[in-house]
Amino acid sequence: MRVAILALDGLFDTGLTVFLDTFAMANEQAAAQGFPAPPFDVRVVGVRRRIRTAHGLSTAVELASTIGRPDWVVVPAPSVRQPDRLIEALARRDTRDAMAALRAWHADGVSVAAACIGTFLLAEAGLLDNREATTTWSLAPFFRQRYPAVKLDDSRMVVASQSVVTAGSAMGHLDLALWLLRQTSPELATLVARLMLIDKRSSQAEYIIPDHLAHADPLVERFERWARDNLSVGFSLQAAARALSVGPRTLQRRTEAVLGKSPLAFFQDLRIERAQNLVSIGYDIEKIASEVGYADSATLRTLLRRRLGRGVRELRAEMQR
The missing domain is CATH 1.10.10.60 (Homeodomain-like)
Incomplete structure (x- = not known):
């Protein structure tokens, strides 16, 4: 599975590292079990050559336009928690360029996924219209008001709607990563979950x-x-x-x-x-x-x-x- 993690300035550091660490653990365990090749080819990509995370860590990324066609594009959450700041982040030039890239990938048949506040990018790009989806429960009222065409169920942890997948609040990045692992190997996903002490959580309801x-x-x-x-x-x-x-x-x-x-x-x-x-x-x-x-x-x-x-x-x- 070729996975492109679409990284933007100000992203939630934990979200990015959860994706990277979970896929790395999966590849490591696959090698130990005799897989002929790493099952996950993971690239961190962006619409600019460098990004700076919410904690100020600067890193080079591959340009999204140069990596070819991935199987999945995954969007970590931006590190904003207030609706007014989120509106500003969605209006930024790099965010608009990222949404254009997401629409182009999806039109080309690439599957897309996002966790937590990253789901707002998919909704803003129009990719969740008339689909079932979830988001971070804490911003669900704002999400409903801004995107009335989305069939939101914020009680669920992961929602797969054809080729678009959304996951819930901050540590929903883990649930989304495991969901993607299961598409390649349910056994490998179970092993990684046990090694990383990841609980199975089908719902956000009890955390709301x-x-x-x-x-x-x-x-x-x-x-x-x-x-x-x-x-x-x-x-x-x-x-x-x-x-x-x-x-x-x-x-x-x-x-x-x-x-x-x-x-x-x-x-x-x-x-x-x-x-x-x-x-x-x-x-x-x-x-x-x-x-x-x-x-x-x-x-x-x-x-x-x-x-x-x-x-x-x-x-x-x-x-x-």
Whole structure:
């Protein structure tokens, strides 16, 4: 597999090194197992001859126009975390040139992939329109607002949509690298994951901090505060809308536009977050159920297992490690 890592100024250093180290480990283990040749030919390329990372490390790269046709082009994340700074980064000349190169590669049948905030480059280039995709959960509300044509599911860690693959938050670079390894050799990918102590994570959902997302919009932020104050009472769309002085449809539309989910689903997220916190400090399950608005613990147990894949006993065991 020929892989071109498209590097731009200000990139997230860890993202680049994760790709390089994971592919290097794979080639090393392939040689030890008697592969006739390294399975991965990895090049770091750019639209300029040198790039400077976010930590100020300067390195020479190959010009993207000179390397021939790769099988995959992979985009590490730029090291920006605020929407206004990201808009500036997307408007830079080198970023626009990189997006033009991505469109040309994709039109030529080359597969493209990106992790974390690197997914914004694919979306800005139009390569995610009408496709399923994921991104870093912390910027998902901004992503939804800027790219409404993308079918975003920020709960997922890796999303493959034909010849375009996206991965989630910062260490999603690891998940994307392993996904690419599996396309060549599932056995080699498993070995590398074990040697590098990489956990299998199919979802970002349990890492998401609900109130962080809510702050992306004033109405949703007010709804989040109302929801936390009313967890023990239970959810009512009409009551929430009345308390916020808006119509139920307005609240429904705004939460779906910003969070990608209904007010009830977000309320359930807050219930899960609160329940996890109470489990961690040793509350009885019946008391926890009452605190988050359930008349009995059976419903809460079912919700925890459905959302987190683990029950109360497993969660308590994790907290004690």
